[in-house]
Amino acid sequence: xxxxxxxxxxxxxxxxxxxxxxxxxxxxxxxxxxxxxxxxxxxxxxxxxxxxxxxxxxxxxxxxxxxxxxxxxxxxxxxxxxxxxxxxxxxxxxxxxxxxxxxxxxxxxxxxxxxxxxxxxxxxxxxxx
Numbered sequence: 001x002x003x004x005x006x007x008x009x010x011x012x013x014x015x016x017x018x019x020x021x022x023x024x025x026x027x028x029x030x031x032x033x034x035x036x037x038x039x040x041x042x043x044x045x046x047x048x049x050x051x052x053x054x055x056x057x058x059x060x061x062x063x064x065x066x067x068x069x070x071x072x073x074x075x076x077x078x079x080x081x082x083x084x085x086x087x088x089x090x091x092x093x094x095x096x097x098x099x100x101x102x103x104x105x106x107x108x109x110x111x112x113x114x115x116x117x118x119x120x121x122x123x124x125x126x127x128x129x
Contacts, residue, residue, distance in 0.1 A: 004115040006059040006066040007105055009098060013090035014072030016101040018045025022060050022067060026117035034108050043101045045070055065116045069101065 009016070018035065021027050025048055035044055051068050059066030074091065109116060 003059075003064050004112070005105075005109050006056055006064055007102055007109075008054050008056040008066065008068050009071070009102060010054040010056075010068060011071040012074065013094050013098075014074045015041075015094045016043045016069045016071055016098050018043055018047060018070040019105070020047045020049060020051040020068050020070060022056075022065070022119070023048065023050045024065060024117060024119050027065070030112075030116060031105075034104060038101055038104060041097050041100060043097075060119075063118045063120075065118060067105075069098070071098075 019031060021031070028046060028048075031046055035046060038044070047070060054068045056066030056068050072094070074094070
């Protein structure tokens with residue numbers, strides 16, 4: 001009840017270009033102004049689709065809005081999650097841009113009077129006829 005959202009950045013070191021809405025289109029009017037303010041940094045896309053493969057899924061599964069940001073693919077992917085995965089291989093400008101984008105989303109979420117809209121829990125039939 002006390003968690004409004006979980007934001008995840010798990011695709012390496014590319015610049016953030018937007019965010020996946022996890023099929024929760026009720027977030028369009030919430031996130032759109034945030035991204036409009038971030039447009040000069042290149043973060044503009046609201047993707048309505050659902051994306052998997054990162055830590056946000058466990059939150060999303062229990063209807064705590066969990067999100068993965070859309071990132072540029074960069075050379076860093078070849079070393080991602082290997083022994084070569086070190087800060088020096090991640091472009092500093094990309095990390096700085098990502099920090100600003102993520103901080104904006106966290107701040108804006110924290111300043112809202114209400115929690116972010118949640119997808120409804122699935123309903124289950126008690127018995128089959």
